[in-house]
Amino acid sequence: MTDRQTVWEEMPKINRDLLSPLQTTTWTYYLWVGVLSCFVAAGAGAWTYQIQTGIGQTDLHHPIFWGSYIASFVYWIGVSHSGTFISGVLRLTNAEWRRPVTRMAELMTVVALLVTALFVFYHLGRVWRFYYLIPYPNQRELWPNFRSPLMWDATAIFTYATASTIYIYLPLIPDFALARDRIQGWRKTVYRWLAIGWHGSQAQWRTLEMAIRIITPLIVMVMISVHSIVGFDFSMALVPAWHSTIFAPYFVVGAVHSGLAMVMIGLYVLRKVYHLQNYVRTEHFEKLGKLLLVTTLLLAYMYFAEQLTIWYGKVPDHIAVQNSLLYGSYAVPFWFMVSCIYVIPLVTLVWPRFRQWPVGLMMVGLIINLGMYIERMLIIVPPLAHPRLSFQWDEYFPSMIELAILVGTLALALLLYSLAVKFVPVISIWEEKLGKKHAQEH
């Protein structure tokens, strides 16, 4: 009984701690937002210029029709898998340690998906005609072709974006109610709408818990299908070294790998900035580190299986791509990538002592993300650069306009996340309370 009491007595403190990012803002925050806004504006300018003058502002040329935008698209969808994986899979397996991590990961999912959608638009040759992709009856008698993997992709991402918005919103309802009662001003009105009359009755709790229990397995299945379909975008094509059965699962694992690494960075930064040491403890970094070790091994295994098959088969079209990676024009980024996403995580994360070191884990997260970005580029560019007719072989490196758009979009993602942190409690308050209660009861 005395144990139980402590959770309840701690509640005012938990409320205060976790709502404080919403209530207090420092000048460094404004500075950070201002700097990010400048980068976003630069990126927007670069995109405007590209629309005005033509998609030729990229370095794309035939036969390399896809480049950094599609690579970024794949990368950002990968990041969006962080939230669903962590909160979905860990909720399903009833892993108690997930509680302080889920909300910030889910927030990453939503932000990453918004950003992902942008890359489709950057990529289009005639972006002002994007609505040709939407199936609605029109006088042009146009209809999208659902046999195209790109339409599968559009459908899957629409589903995923809708589902993950719902998935982050549902557990937020009690927290919105909490904020509604404690925050004044225009935000109170917004919170009142978003809390849809939450008052914490058992009927509401039961409904909410049931809904979360139903949606969790569904969203995990959506997550797996989404990145599989992103993999299908490539593996359905006849391009040598794309046409591979391993692409779908490989993409899913790769996505989780970069997603977890991103969560590691977010966890570290948020903990530092908002003094969440009482909630995000070393234990959480350690558990994430273990998961990251698993995805490293899994991804390395799949990559090895894929490359070994190409190497031993020695089909000329495929081996040309592999040679360009191993010791050709893409060797430098390739070996850099291999050390970033396989070697460095492996040699660091296997040490139990290292997994206790948040700064180190955060740095490994950064390295993995850098490596995964390069990996996405290396999946897309070298196969396209080596078509079967060797007369057409070519090379590619992103142009300044492309790089400006990529950086601007990264800044946009950071900006959206920073703004969201001021509106949404980064740790699910009621779930944290519940977790504490469970911990004290057992």
Added chain:
Amino acid sequence: MSQDPQATEEYSKKAASPYKWEMVVDLDRCSGCEACVVACHAENNIRISGEEEAAEGRAINWIRIERYWEGDYPNVKAKFLPVMCQHCDDAPCEPVCPVYASYHTPEGLNAQVYNRCIGVRYCGNNCPYVARQFNWFDPHWDEPLAEQLNPDVTVRSGGVMEKCTFCVQRIRSGKEAAHKEGRRVRDGEITPACVQSCPTSALIFGDRNDPDSRVSHLKKSRRGFHLMESLGTHPAVTYLRRLSE
């Protein structure tokens, strides 16, 4: 003959038209002079790319002569391979287009609808012949070159995919002329610009459904093969091997 019977049968199900346009490229006759490339540019309003754009790989060519070197110096031989859209019966570019900009006409042509194209460029990736060309910028012709544009051919804006059409405008006017006279198109009546301008007659165009057409005869040649036949794309262009091989 390389066309497998199953594919021909499948094709006949798709084809609702009396014509099936095909081309034969006799590699033994090709001298690599690129007259076809020039003729194609003039006929089809292909945008002019400067030296710089060409160096960036942005020059558009609906037909190109690929040149491969064989042997080591000093015993080198240049081999020429004219490559244009192969108008595959099972074209990999068609199903991947999300907006039906790339589709199959009843006459077996692989058509590109410029107005529909939004420039996702998946078709370009999926074409094993790299036949598809993209307009990276809006087209531009210096005066007075703009005066010589072919009125029968659309000028493509920036951001759309394009490729060899087998000079569909010539096919259409040939068919109309024949239709007025109430007859089928005669063999040799329709010639795409490249075929017309080939000094060595290495390119032959005609109706595959007409058993007496030159294309039908040449296709049966023992020299005949298709480019990357193993991919199962069933191209409408047949290449004839060089005699020296």
Added chain:
Amino acid sequence: MLKNTETADRHVVLGLFDPTTSLPPVLDQIRSQGIPDILIEILSPLPLETSLLNKPVRIPLYRLTIIGGIVGIGIGIFFAAGTALLFPLVTGGKPIVSIPVVGIISYETMMLMAIVVTFLATAIKIAFVQQSGLRNDPRIDEGSVGLSVQVGNDTAKAHSIFRLLQKAGASEVEIRTIASDS
């Protein structure tokens, strides 16, 4: 104005309890006053494991999820197969209706509809409970459990419940009157 306000007003009694209080005896006392479970509600800052109240569930949520999923499959089949048949355009190497494509698209639409329907049903359920006169009390989130009883227009009963809750150890009790025209 024509209505008799005395009969149309509704009273809600809310008692705040220390979370360590054992609620079942209190609930029994309220029940003995002739108030059915449907009018009693326990408010808490986190879901309580045990269900102390006996309330019938009208439609189980998962059933709506399944219905949504089935509708979604139908939508997927309509988009991937139906519209292709309505406007058959030949593309190389693929039939007009491609079964794997129908499978992929209807999988996604199934998930979409299942999740959206579940969400809408949840949101409606959560928002609908509010109309029964319950209101959030910020003090609950600070670590107490609320017991709310609806007593209709019976003022005398409201007062007796008020006293009952006070006696049962509630740290604070209040009666809220909801005017009929609100």
